[in-house]
Amino acid sequence: MTAVAVGGLDSRVVGRERSLLRRLRYVGVPAAVAIACAAMYLYVQSQELDNIESRIINARVIRTAAFEQIEIALWATALTLVVAVPLGIALTRPWARRVTPIIIALANIGQGVPAIGLLFFIYIVLIRNGSTAAILGMAIYAVLPVLRGTMVGLQQVDRGVVKAARGMGMSKRSVLFRVEMPLAVPILLTGVRTALVLTVATAVLAAFIGGGTFGELIIGGQAQGRPLAVAVGSLGAATLAILADWIGGIAEDLLRPKGL
Amino acid sequence: MSTARAASEPMIRLDQLTKHYPGQEAPAVDGIDLAVPQGEIVILVGPSGCGKTTTLEMINRLIEPSSGRIFLEGEDVTHVNPDHLRRRMGYVIQQIGLFPHQTIAQNIATVPRMLGWDDKRVNDRVEELLHLVGLDPARYRDRYPKEMSGGQRQRVGVARAMAADPPVMLMDEPFGATDPITRERLQNEFLRIQEDIRKTIVFVTHDIDEAIKMGDRIVILAEGSRIAQYDTPEAILTNPASEFVEQFLGSGILLKRLNLSRVEDVHVATSEWMTIGPDSTAEHARQLLQQSGRTHLLLLDDQRRPARWIAEIDLDRQGGFPAELSEAGTRVQACVDSRATLNDALQEMLLNANGVAAVVDRDGAYAGTLDLETIIAAIREMRAKALDEASSTAARGVT
Numbered sequence: 001m002t003a004v005a006v007g008g009l010d011s012r013v014v015g016r017e018r019s020l021l022r023r024l025r026y027v028g029v030p031a032a033v034a035i036a037c038a039a040m041y042l043y044v045q046s047q048e049l050d051n052i053e054s055r056i057i058n059a060r061v062i063r064t065a066a067f068e069q070i071e072i073a074l075w076a077t078a079l080t081l082v083v084a085v086p087l088g089i090a091l092t093r094p095w096a097r098r099v100t101p102i103i104i105a106l107a108n109i110g111q112g113v114p115a116i117g118l119l120f121f122i123y124i125v126l127i128r129n130g131s132t133a134a135i136l137g138m139a140i141y142a143v144l145p146v147l148r149g150t151m152v153g154l155q156q157v158d159r160g161v162v163k164a165a166r167g168m169g170m171s172k173r174s175v176l177f178r179v180e181m182p183l184a185v186p187i188l189l190t191g192v193r194t195a196l197v198l199t200v201a202t203a204v205l206a207a208f209i210g211g212g213t214f215g216e217l218i219i220g221g222q223a224q225g226r227p228l229a230v231a232v233g234s235l236g237a238a239t240l241a242i243l244a245d246w247i248g249g250i251a252e253d254l255l256r257p258k259g260l
Numbered sequence: 261m262s263t264a265r266a267a268s269e270p271m272i273r274l275d276q277l278t279k280h281y282p283g284q285e286a287p288a289v290d291g292i293d294l295a296v297p298q299g300e301i302v303i304l305v306g307p308s309g310c311g312k313t314t315t316l317e318m319i320n321r322l323i324e325p326s327s328g329r330i331f332l333e334g335e336d337v338t339h340v341n342p343d344h345l346r347r348r349m350g351y352v353i354q355q356i357g358l359f360p361h362q363t364i365a366q367n368i369a370t371v372p373r374m375l376g377w378d379d380k381r382v383n384d385r386v387e388e389l390l391h392l393v394g395l396d397p398a399r400y401r402d403r404y405p406k407e408m409s410g411g412q413r414q415r416v417g418v419a420r421a422m423a424a425d426p427p428v429m430l431m432d433e434p435f436g437a438t439d440p441i442t443r444e445r446l447q448n449e450f451l452r453i454q455e456d457i458r459k460t461i462v463f464v465t466h467d468i469d470e471a472i473k474m475g476d477r478i479v480i481l482a483e484g485s486r487i488a489q490y491d492t493p494e495a496i497l498t499n500p501a502s503e504f505v506e507q508f509l510g511s512g513i514l515l516k517r518l519n520l521s522r523v524e525d526v527h528v529a530t531s532e533w534m535t536i537g538p539d540s541t542a543e544h545a546r547q548l549l550q551q552s553g554r555t556h557l558l559l560l561d562d563q564r565r566p567a568r569w570i571a572e573i574d575l576d577r578q579g580g581f582p583a584e585l586s587e588a589g590t591r592v593q594a595c596v597d598s599r600a601t602l603n604d605a606l607q608e609m610l611l612n613a614n615g616v617a618a619v620v621d622r623d624g625a626y627a628g629t630l631d632l633e634t635i636i637a638a639i640r641e642m643r644a645k646a647l648d649e650a651s652s653t654a655a656r657g658v659t
Contacts, residue, residue, distance in 0.1 A: 164357025167322055167430075168371050168420075169346035182361045257361035259404030 022253060029246045033239050040235050047228065056220050056229040062236060068212035069240055072131060073200040076138030080195050084143045085188070088150025089176070104147075111144040115202050123209040134206035134213075141202060142195035149191015153184030182257045189255060193248030201241040204233075214240070269334040270295035271428060271460035272319060277328035279314050288314045290484035291328065297477075298427075299458040305471040306481030306488075307508065312464045315485045316430055319462060320346045332428065347371055350421030350429035350459070354436040356413050358405040364390070364416050365401040371424040389419040392453060411442040418450065422457070431463045435470070447474060448599040452622075468509060472497070472519040473601055480505050493520055517642050518603035518635070523596055526638050528619050528628035535626060538562050542575050542585055549575070556614050558592075559585055564625040566592040566618040595620040598627065602638060605630050 044057060055061075091100045110118075118140060123133040157180050165175045207215025214237040221229025274294040280287040289311040296302045304312040317323040319330060321342040329338045337345050358367050365386045372382045390397040393415040405413055414435065421429055435443045435450075451474065454461070465471055471478050472493045480488040480496065482504055489501040497513055497520070500506040509516065534548045534557040549557050549572050559568040570589035595618045596605045608617035609632060617630045 158355065158357070158360075160353060160355025160357040161359060162357075163322070163355070164351065164353055164417075165359070165370075167320060167346060167351035167353070167357075169343045169374060170370070171343050179359055259361045259363070259406060 025246075025249065029242065033242055036235065037239060040232065044228065044232065049228075052224055053226050053228060056217055056224075056226065057232050061217070062232070065212060065214045065216060065233070066236060066240065068131070068206070069200065069203045069214055069237065072134050072138060072203045072206055072211060072213065073196065073240075073244070075135045076142060076199040076203070077192070077196050079135065079139040080142040080146050080199075081192065083139070084146035084195075085150050087143075088147045088188075089154065089181075091147075092151050092154040107144045107147050110140045115141055116205050116208065119205050119209060130206060130210035131212070133209055134203065134211040137205075138199040138203060142199050145191045145194040145198065146188075147191075149188045149194070150184065153187035153191075154180055156187065157183045183260070186252065186256050186260060189248075189252045193245065193252060196248050197241055197245045200244040201237065204237045213237075270331075271298040271333060272296040272462065273331040273334075274315075274319070275329040275331065277315070277318055277330065278326050279311075279318060279323060280326040287326070287484055289318065289325075290486060292485045292487065294479065294487070294490070296460055296462055298460050300476040301454065301461040301463055301474055303471040303475035303478045304462065304464045304481060305466065305468060305478060305508075306485075307483075308466060310481045310483055311485030312466075312481050313432055315481070316432055316462060316464045320349050320351060320430055322346075347374060347424065348426050348428065350423075350426045352417050352421045352429065352431040352434040354433040356417040356437075358413055358416060358420070360405050363402050363404060364395075364408070367405070367416060368420045368423050370420060371426075375424055377424075385423060389422060392422075393419045394449060395419075410438050411446060414438060414442075414446055415449075418453075422459075427460060429459050429461045431461060433465055434463070436465070436467075444600070444604055448597060450474075452599055469516060469519055469603070472516055473603075480508055514639060514643070515603065517639065518606060519601045521602045521638055521642065522598070523600050523602065523605055523619055523630060524598040526602065526630070526634055528598075528630055529634070530628040532631070533558050533616065533629050535560050536570075536585070538567070538586060540585060542588070545570060545585060546572065546575050556589070558618065558626070558629075559589070560626050563623075566595055566620065566626050568592060569612070569614060592618055595624070596630070597622065597624075602635055606632075606635055609635075 049057065087103065090096055091103055115137065119134060119137040122137050123130065127133040127136065161179060161183070162175060165179045166172075170178070203211075203213050204215030204218060206213050207219050214233040217229050217233025217236065221227065221231075221233060272294075273296070274292050276291045276293060277289060278287055278291050279289040292315055294302075294315075304315060306312050314323055318325045321330070321337075324342075325338070329336055331337065332345070332348065358364075359370075365383075368386045368389055369382045372385055377385070386401060387397045390400060395412060395415055400408070400412070400416075405416070408416065414437075418434065421431075435446045438446060447470070463474060465474075475493055477490065477492055478496055479490045482488045488508070489496055489505045491499075491501075496505065497509065497517055500509060533554060534552045536545055536548060536557055536559050538559065538561050545557060545559075549570075556569045556571050558566055559570055561567045567586070568589040568591055570585070574589040593608075593611060596608050597620050605617045605619075609615050609630070615632055619627045619630055621627045
């Protein structure tokens, strides 16, 4: 809105179009999700649930599953940020030029390994706690997008801007924090958003190692031949992933520095 | 160890300054000695790859020299904290490098903030600088760089470099990325500003015409930043020190001299052409035109700015009275201001159908006209003067 107020004619028109589209997205996404969930609710209500089904499909189980999934995703994303952002900054410094390709290769492997395999490996070899193992696994899985977002974000900063900043006597440190990082934010946030969606979506795998989440409804329903449970679990997981993406989108809009 | 600075001490002195990149056979800058006098614009000019930018960036130590020493106001600054050193020198580059996420005011305030100025002082200074570079503070201070044109951004870049009033400014092709018209305007504005602020400026360009126009002195550099000639533009044009310099100056030295004289230095005719105000009628215009015996007359707008060249035929075409004079004839494309060089003026003349350039004062109001004869006379005079000087120099036996 402020951008619209100070913009010239061109940016004002573009800004208006963009803000219209944005508002549509802000409202449309949760509305669509709500409609889907309501439809599922009504459908389940209309069905005669047998004993097993009513044990899997009830408010308490669904609530627990949602919280578990959100918890794992949030911790995993937080862990990823703490590791990947500083690492990304370090790897774009001139002194790290030699090790950068090696670390990038490692991060690529992290994402290349099948998530489920990674999860079992961590669970069996390292941590015998389902949730914790899942958090670690998801975090490793999500490092790459954040790392890449940080590095690309920093690398695309106009060299002229950095040169001017250094030439005016800003220290390397303040150039990083007051110029490079703010200008890297939009791309960095895209990486974070990807990581968030990735962890929320893949967190269902935690069910395999006793980590709960909507995966439990899916696996349980599958094992016991109850497709309705599978459907409810899938919708729950999808809802969380879509909402995570939605929140990520809003965060990108809000945190993007003005003037970019 | 250092004694008080002698009065003759130059603002910047480079002593055998060298940059030798590892792995390269020849040094990029090979032991340059240079003294930049206080309050002057010294231009480093040379073919690409001659090391002029490297030399400039060693002065504020964005590039650390391999050997040699740098003196600022007599103080050896070769090993002082480079961040602190740079805050004493304004820096303008071709890419400008404004911070896109900060407003114009915040951009300009960068160095004053680092130096710990209080809010009021910073604000006053931002206001003052925006005025100085011809941008209305109320309108522009809270804009972001992307909301400005290229020329406006470059003005902000200059304002930002001058923010903390550093004694020295380093400029690396500052007007290189702008179109010719904007560039000329920025150059003239900058010269006007420099008349008041008298900074010591080291200015890099690859454009010899810009060097001649902007420089109090010019350093012509050959490969390895070896000085081929260091002198005033007049002296270099009159007496190129070597074949290299001659080649670099290129053809048309006589025309290049036109960059040395400004419109304000020559006689601007004020009564050669009739002018007419916006409220006059076509009938009145026709009478004036016939009286003057000239092909055109000049229509001024309500702020006395040249608006249109009107010929008799344009008045006929109006068909019937009262006719709109503001639609008649051809629009005055561009005017030269009194700071423009004769070269700029010549270009305007060639663009104009009747071979005359309209001259305006600082406010854009009509000041007179300039024609080809005036310029030819000016060239003759310059040539005579140059030959005179050359012969007297030769007579004194000075090389």
